[in-house]
């Protein structure tokens with residue numbers, strides 16, 4: 565495989581954070597870390613091109629916030645055709661993790677994800693495509 569070199573301009577502080585992170589992850593060169601990031605980025609693009617796909621949505625939230633929980637449930641019900649199953653895991657006294665398996669057009673899955681992620685009080689959210697290769 566032909567290797568190409570290219571220059572990248574980036575803020576010094578930002579680069580320092582990147583270097584610290586990749587060191588902790590065990591990378592010995594920036595090139596390998598950047599190459600892995602590009603691979604990840606390209607696979608996300610494949611995700612948006614496929615017709616129908618399966619993905620996981622994870623959400624972490626505080627279950628004491630009743631309004632948030634009500635909104636989560638009603639949002640999930642309004643996308644019921646996309647949701648295959650959901651699992652609720654109690655993380656500690658106040659935090660819950662919800663893992664939602666969903667299937668459908670990538671655009672629709674992203675719409676579902678954005679609707680859930682944007683609910684006030686959701687602490688973290690991720691959308692993970694389950695590629696079949």
Ligand code: NI
Nearest residue numbers: 627653654660
């Ligand atoms: Ni819980």
